[in-house]
Amino acid sequence: xSTERPSPTAAVVVIGDEILSGRTQDTNSGDIARALGAxxxxxxEIRVVSDEQALIVEAVNALRAKNTYVFTCGGIGPxxxxxxxxxxxxxxxxxxxxxxRAIAMMRERFPNPADLNEGRMRMTRIPFGAELIANSVSxxxxxHIGNVFVMAGVPSIMRAMLEVVIPxxxxxxxxxxxxxxxxxxxxxxxxPLAELxxxxxxxxxxxxxxxxxDRFNTNLVLRSRDVRALANAKAAVEAMLxxxx
Amino acid sequence: xSTERPSPTAAVVVIGDEILSGRTQDTNSGDIARALGAxxxxxxEIRVVSDEQALIVEAVNALRAKNTYVFTCGGIGPxxxxxxxxxxxxxxxxxxxxxxRAIAMMRERFPNPADLNEGRMRMTRIPFGAELIANSVSxxxxxHIGNVFVMAGVPSIMRAMLEVVIPxxxxxxxxxxxxxxxxxxxxxxxxPLAELxxxxxxxxxxxxxxxxxDRFNTNLVLRSRDVRALANAKAAVEAMLxxxx
Numbered sequence: 001x002s003t004e005r006p007s008p009t010a011a012v013v014v015i016g017d018e019i020l021s022g023r024t025q026d027t028n029s030g031d032i033a034r035a036l037g038a039x040x041x042x043x044x045e046i047r048v049v050s051d052e053q054a055l056i057v058e059a060v061n062a063l064r065a066k067n068t069y070v071f072t073c074g075g076i077g078p079x080x081x082x083x084x085x086x087x088x089x090x091x092x093x094x095x096x097x098x099x100x101r102a103i104a105m106m107r108e109r110f111p112n113p114a115d116l117n118e119g120r121m122r123m124t125r126i127p128f129g130a131e132l133i134a135n136s137v138s139x140x141x142x143x144h145i146g147n148v149f150v151m152a153g154v155p156s157i158m159r160a161m162l163e164v165v166i167p168x169x170x171x172x173x174x175x176x177x178x179x180x181x182x183x184x185x186x187x188x189x190x191x192p193l194a195e196l197x198x199x200x201x202x203x204x205x206x207x208x209x210x211x212x213x214d215r216f217n218t219n220l221v222l223r224s225r226d227v228r229a230l231a232n233a234k235a236a237v238e239a240m241l242x243x244x245x
Numbered sequence: 246x247s248t249e250r251p252s253p254t255a256a257v258v259v260i261g262d263e264i265l266s267g268r269t270q271d272t273n274s275g276d277i278a279r280a281l282g283a284x285x286x287x288x289x290e291i292r293v294v295s296d297e298q299a300l301i302v303e304a305v306n307a308l309r310a311k312n313t314y315v316f317t318c319g320g321i322g323p324x325x326x327x328x329x330x331x332x333x334x335x336x337x338x339x340x341x342x343x344x345x346r347a348i349a350m351m352r353e354r355f356p357n358p359a360d361l362n363e364g365r366m367r368m369t370r371i372p373f374g375a376e377l378i379a380n381s382v383s384x385x386x387x388x389h390i391g392n393v394f395v396m397a398g399v400p401s402i403m404r405a406m407l408e409v410v411i412p413x414x415x416x417x418x419x420x421x422x423x424x425x426x427x428x429x430x431x432x433x434x435x436x437p438l439a440e441l442x443x444x445x446x447x448x449x450x451x452x453x454x455x456x457x458x459d460r461f462n463t464n465l466v467l468r469s470r471d472v473r474a475l476a477n478a479k480a481a482v483e484a485m486l487x488x489x490x
Binding site for chain 2: 017018019020021022023024025027029030031032033034037043044045046047048049050051055077078079080081082115117118119120122123137138154156175177186187188189190191193194197204205206207208209210211216221223
């Protein structure tokens with residue numbers, strides 16, 4: 001069941017001082033992770049960087065060289081602190097200007113020319129050579145250039161753009177998973193679990209402790225692209241847990 | 246009110262496949278961000294990386310060279326998928342072994358030698374030269390070496406370790422902030438806001454759109470280490486918003 005072709009990989013760059021200040025909780029990268037997982041694309045890294053062009057350029061260039069795809073969230077609005085479009089143009093070494101296709105999209109939402117002001121026109125500035133990503137919520141588009149997909153930071157708009165992007169991506173074999181509640185402390189199962197990991201090398205066995213009140217418990221998450229190997233490993237872990245209780 | 250001394254900076258490395266799969270939402274980096282902000286340390290970057298030694302080493306070494314402090318969360322438990330302690334030893338090029346101080350801490354929690362099994366003893370493996378970080382929740386310590394602080398991934402334990410770490414850090418002048426609800430769409434205030442940003446260069450004016458149902462609104466967050474400049478900028482933004490309504 002396993003594939004010979006390596007799986008596509010992806011990284012996410014979240015652009016936003018508001019995440020780094022702890023004011024806002026990033027939920028976009030989790031939404032992207034789950035959407036990519038469903039089509040077999042492996043998310044390898046998430047970076048949250050400040051709203052500064054040099055830092056955005058550095059993160060995007062480092063990650064686009066190492067991954068099939070890079071997704072950015074945030075910094076494509078109408079205000080002075082939105083710096084992503086210029087940063088992406090700089091990262092690719094291309095120019096940027098108002099884009100006729102983007103202007104047409106914005107005119108749908110703002111038919112009155114007075115409403116399509118200088119601020120909103122900033123959202124039509126697109127790096128040369130980029131394709132637009134439609135925004136069904138508020139029209140101002142995202143874009144993709146090379147292997148980089150540039151999306152909004154507002155979660156509802158990001159999700160709308162992600163729906164457009166996902167069908168364009170190369171797919172892999174999705175990772176299947178099984179979650180087992182160990183009903184045990186991690187430390188009590190660590191050694192038998194390590195032995196099971198050695199015996200089932202094509203399955204990744206993750207151990208995630210959590211607390212309910214003062215009591216420690218553990219979720220075991222088994223992940224594999226090989227569903228038969230996953231089923232075998234799951235049965236072996238269940239047998240180990242049964243022997244314990 | 247501004248300081249001449251540059252502010253200390255920090256980066257967070259979150260270690261965990263469970264975040265990259267979208268199964269778990271990382272909340273530790275937000276907790277760290279707010280705790281650092283309160284003592285005037287600027288969080289410059291967050292990276293979420295997979296449970297693989299080479300990737301942990303790469304992220305930690307890149308970020309410790311660029312920041313006053315690096316904080317890691319996750320990967321210091323008793324199971325085979327906990328790889329952070331070895332990765333940190335490799336990042337610093339030092340050895341690692343069971344640490345007598347850590348064993349003493351674990352014996353407090355597990356006085357019966359049978360309970361201090363091989364899995365739990367893994368949690369006493371500490372890179373040479375590191376100082377321990379006490380864990381008031383479950384005893385197994387974190388550690389710090391050089392400018393890197395290695396903490397647990399379980400949020401309650403991470404927070405207990407953070408309480409120990411924060412008083413050890415160099416402090417800066419905290420950034421003060423003011424949040425104003427614009428009661429306007431971002432695009433309608435983008436240009437006057439850009440002008441205000443130009444006039445108040447020591448204040449960072451962030452514009453954060455959000456939706457309530459179908460309706461767009463905007464939070465404006467003003468941030469500065471100079472409280473007088475912040476008050477002036479706040480008054481100017483309030484005047485701009487009043488003129489609008």
